[in-house]
Amino acid sequence: MTEERTKKAHLLMGSTAPHTRSPKSTRIIMLDVIIALIPLLIWACYVFGLRALSVSAVSVLSCVLFELLFDLITKKPLTIGDLSAVITGLLLAYALPHTVPLWMPVAGAFISIVIVKMLFGGLGKNLVNPALAGKACMMFCFSSAMTVPSVLVKLGAFEKYIPVEGAWGTTPxxxxxxxxxxxxxxxxxxxxxxxxxxxxxxxxxxxxxxxxxxxxxxxxxxxxxxxxxxxxxxxxxxxxxxxxxxxxxxxxxxxxxxxxxxxxxxxxxxxxxxxxxxxxxxxxxxxxxxxxxxxxxxxxxxxxxxxxxxxxxxxxxxxxxxxxxxxTVPRPLGTSRKPLFARLIKKAEQEHP
Amino acid sequence: MAFTFKGGIRLDEHKNTARSPIVPITAPSVVRIPLSQHISTACVPCVKVGDLVCKGQVIGQTQEGEGCLIHASVSGKILEISSITDAQGRQTESILIENDFEDRLSDAPAPCDKDLRTLTPEQIVEHIRLAGIFDAGTTPLPAFEKLSHAIGKADKLIVNCTECEPYVTANHRLLLEHPEQVVGGIKILLRALSLRKAYIAIEDNKRDAVKAIAKLDFDPEMIRICIMKSKYPQGDEGQIIYALTGKELPFGKPPADIGCVLFGAETCAAIYNAFAHGEPLIRRIVTVDGDGVDSPGNLLVPIGTPVSDLIRFCDGELSSINTIISGGPMRGQALCDTDSPITKDTCAILAFSKKQKRTPEKEGSCIRCGKCVESCPMQLVPRELYRRFKKNDLTGCEKYGVLSCTQCGVCSYVCPARLELTSKIGSAQTLLRSAPKKDTASPESSESERKEQS
Structure with a gap:
């Protein structure tokens, strides 16, 4: 009898409704964003040369590495598997000119990942966009390196533009x-x-x-x-x-x-x-x-x-x-909510009857 | 344009059994009939151990006359009256009947041979009560209670023929094979409510069922078929009413308050059977599916049949099954016992093997994607409710409308971080409903209470 019972207990697994989940996990969503970002990198390599690729690679690698190190030092479960650090790295690189020295994206990645994201509690807890915050800091710290090279030379036959090294002029x-x-x-x-x-x-x-x-x-x-x-x-x-x-x-x-x-x-x-x-x-x-x-x-x-x-x-x-x-909290179906103005008047009436 | 509501999601339908005709199951050797088959007052047994009962004989009833009567679904001897744990984890009394395979019929609920037009609404309600018919829906209630509340109040009868849960096709098959029963039930309900027109709500993935109903000979003025978009949870009371009438079901109010009354297709068929054949609700159609069974199908099952009988009938190997879900995968309950009985509201039994990983992964952290907000059919902010519940802020939960949640499961389904939103919101509801009013009431409601007192 007890044997039968233990067999039964082993047999059926508990589970709470809903018993089925959407296949879209955080990682798949992040992967989709990365896929959407890749064509931009390929185009950048065509326009700016392979330098764009190396800046992006340094930025992505350092973002992932900083997140990994942070998790290891603070003894938290590893979170790089959700791929969000890759997106931060890509977006940070995309916001930089291809001419920046290669150590600069590393500094930006430190600000983005460690200060803006991980110190606030990791994915989902940061107040501002990590990549943008990193870029903004770099804009103020290294403003001359952050200026984009601007004059383009048109190669007549190929209709191709090549940036001229060292020429800093105007963008459209x-x-x-x-x-x-x-x-x-x-x-x-x-x-x-x-x-x-x-x-x-x-x-x-x-x-x-x-x-x-x-x-x-x-x-x-x-x-x-x-x-x-x-x-x-x-x-x-x-x-x-x-x-x-x-x-x-x-x-x-x-x-x-x-x-x-x-x-x-x-x-x-x-x-x-x-x-x-x-x-x-x-x-x-x-x-x-x-x-x-x-x-x-x-x-x-x-x-x-x-x-x-x-x-x-x-x-x-x-x-x-x-x-x-x-x-902007939506009004639940089947409930009524008084307009903000009416609520304020009511509150004032309560306080000063 | 198909009728629909705001929010909701499209699910993989998995309606593998839509072409499987309804097959009566081989009669079970024992049935265990729980005396409380829904959230309502439990019945007390009116038979003793050792009694011989007939098929269709009343074996459980409530003293106050409310709640569903319970009938024996087979003829035979009462073996024991004992307490079991039901799918919700509550203890309920149950009656175990050993089938003697003689199929002696009880003559108590006689078929109604009078002309429908000569019946008063009260007589119809009483006949439905005696048949023990139960309307499983968003608010599960005995059909006669629902009907008697709506008489005089409702001016719109909506027949819910939707089936938005994946896998489940019991209603679909019923409409395909016995549309005359459903329409017959609608006629009886219209008579009781003294209305002229009924609205059938059915999704656009069941066009063949629409054709089957339309083929029947009835006054086209009497029934209007409304095609709904196939979306989950299209079958919910509030969502159907919103889609068809544009009215929002006020929070905590029955549909009769805005002039609507809803009955399920199976309820209509059961009412028809009770009037035409004098058959109380002692069997129902159950979809059996999932990768744990080799030949899924739709079975006609006596109430109280053990789930294991159904799985064996559909060539399932009990030892390879990991999870059994009673109901659809979105709202159903995971059973803890393979001998759990089929009840009046079991629309499906889904058996999943170990191969299919169904246990949710570990909860991640919310990335604020807003998918739960987008798809919530009640326009709640599940993420905020979850956060506040975790912080033990029940007042905040109530302010954000936690009690409006219908537990449809959409938020947990879409959550990419795999948060257990639905069950946490459910826990918040349970806590709020059981807690004494004073601690949890929002300032507004306590204020109105004060006004009432003065």
């Missing part, structure tokens, strides 16, 4: 932010097309708007991200630059608007950095608010700071996520 974005002289700039359709396709200069990951869009569509199809942040972010920037251009450009100038969208880190930031799960709101409504805020700050920094403000805009909005989440 900086040329519209600080035009050489008033009114002389005319943006041609060809130059905008070049920016869209990726025949321009910039940091490693931001050159090809087309490939970023391809990555965006891949992530949407794989249901890794939702459309809310990228579209509200880009739409806000497009709307403001279309209606209220800066520096004497004419209103409703399509080419001016498209230069704002395709040049600089806007697309990369909107698709890959602002959508970082950990540092964006969790509700759809909150994500739209977040995207609009990012867009607004980006344009403000571009207009008044005369630099590409995508990284700083996203970092600033990251800090507001906690409050955005609080005010």
């Amino acid at each position: 974005l900086s040329s519209i932010l600080t035009p050489p002289s008033e009114g002389t700039m005319a943006l041609s359709f060809e130059s905008v097309l070049d920016q869209f396709l990726g025949y321009e200069t910039g940091t490693i990951g931001e050159v090809s708007a087309l490939l970023i869009l391809v990555g965006f569509i891949y992530l949407l199809v794989r249901k890794v991200i939702t459309w809310h942040i990228p579209l509200s972010f880009m739409a806000t920037v497009a709307l403001i630059t279309f209606a209220l251009p800066d520096n004497g450009f004419e209103r409703f100038d399509f080419m001016y608007m498209l230069t704002h969208l395709f040049s600089g880190g806007l697309m990369l930031g909107a698709v890959f950095m602002a959508t970082d799960y950990v540092t964006c709101p969790i509700t759809a409504k909150g994500r739209v608010v977040f995207g609009i805020g990012c867009g607004l700050l980006t344009v403000l920094i571009r207009y008044f700071g005369e630099r590409d403000g995508v990284a700083l805009a996203i970092l600033a909005m990251n800090l507001l996520v906690y409050f955005i989440d609080k005010i």
